[in-house]
Amino acid sequence: MGVQRPMGGDVDEVANWSREGFRRQSVRQVVRVSAGGARVRIRVSNRFGEGPLRVSGAVVARSGGGAQAWPGTTRKVTFRRSGSTVVPVGGEAVGDAVSLPTSPLEKLVVTLYFAGKTGPATFHRVGLATSYRADGNHLNDASAEAYRQSSQSSYFLSGVDVSGPFRARRNTVVALGDSATDGVGATAEADRRYTDGLAERLVAGRRKVGVVNAGIAGNMLLTSSSCFGEKGVTRFRRDVLGRPGVRTVIVELGGNDIGANWATGACFPSSHKPVSARQITEGYRALIRAAHARGIKVVGATVIPLSGYPGYSARVERLRAQVNHWIRTSGAYDAVVDFDKALADPAHPERPRPGYVSEDGLHPNDAGYQAIANAFDLKSL
Incomplete structure (x- = not known):
């Protein structure tokens, strides 16, 4: 799992023990x-x-x-x-x-x-x-x-880590992402993230491949945050390249770079500035190069509908469309899984299907996460 700095519960009003730590x-x-x-x-x-x-x-x-x-x-x-x-x-x-x-x-x-x-x-x-x-x-x-x-x-x-004798065997898929990977909107205690559904499909298909969830809610590809973890281009080395036996990485990042492109606040560093589609896609290319240098296959995930994102606007939607077009058509990834298509309402593509979205209007619910898991071609992993 992805790790992050200790912080209070002021971001989501859910208390945690990270600031106080433990003793006896x-x-x-x-x-x-x-x-x-x-x-x-x-x-x-x-x-x-x-x-x-x-x-x-x-x-x-x-x-x-x-x-x-x-x-x-x-x-x-x-x-x-x-x-x-x-x-x-x-x-x-x-x-x-x-x-x-x-x-x-x-x-x-x-x-x-x-x-x-x-x-x-x-x-x-x-x-x-x-x-x-x-x-x-x-x-x-x-x-x-x-x-x-x-x-x-x-x-x-x-x-x-679970294995037979620990030896150099590539049988792990790492899902690197933000809240759509972390599972925000899924039922707690029910194992309903998309990575859970994907793991269940792999087991049912008798494929001996493990799935590691390295999602961090709020995480960005290009900006580190005190609230939402180190940027993806930095933590990639630790959370993907540093894990044993990785054969494939799923990259699901960029949604927060797009949705929070013009945002300010305590969770964003003073260096946070609007980024272009080209800067985001260059970030993807950096991850792809690093993975390929280690012989790791890279599956790119399109950015989910963002109409429920705080501060959503027409320019956010234009940027999302540009990034998704690049993911689908550039050929930079070894394979693409279309999270956007799996979740989008056909009549209003900028929005998720009503039955696939949680109460916040942005994050998938259990049905939405299962739709994402079903969108994978298992051979691509």
Whole structure:
């Protein structure tokens, strides 16, 4: 998952724990894996920490629902054979692989214990899966009794790798994107993002390919934001090229560069200036070049209808049309998936179909995300 700077709940009025961090607390997080395997390892990020992060202990288990771990499945996670680790500022720690057979689409719980003060937490704001917190060390509790506090964000956990023996095998698709990838508008706790639907199609088709969701709500291709994460052209190296076994990346970015092209406010840096279609498409070309240099296939996604975007105007629509025309016709991508066509109302192409959009009038609902998942040609992945 994509990680971002700690921030309060003032952007979406949903409180989180990122600014306060943790001390003498256990944090339990639920992750649905898209591919099955024999072993599991976790990734812990301190990308935006203010000091070294000490992880006093970590375990992984099968989910028993909510904050429960399935009894008898808890496995201790070590880091270079140590039960604890210190993650430097800006760094990531990868746990040693543990034996835990998993099935495709199974849910796991990852629990981290922090004996000392963590400081502000590197996190992911839109979780759509509940995280749980307990005072004290409750790493090995199968019961959910101690986990009485909950949050809709995730903390420090930047990934869960599932595999047989870890070897150089390219069987991962990374979805890099903004809120349309992150799943804003989908039902929480229901695994209804487009990446969930895509993973389910791959499993049904007996294709042994995992899907990683690297979406960050509000994210932009060309502008970094204190609220919405590092710009796509920067985080591409970490969130795509830095992951093991990547064979394909889906690029779904640019909608916020277009919709917020003339926006101002606390979430936008002073350097934020209007950008042209050419600047956006040059950003795409930079990602394509970087991926191809690593032998990674790139699938481009068109920008979804933006009529529900705050500040939407005719010039926003003209810019979206120019960018989408380039995505469809330039031939720069190895393949194209038409999110716009999957969602648009045929009678009013600038708008989403009424049955495919959430209450905000912009983001897809569960049906809209399924329509996007169905738009993929699985062979393109």
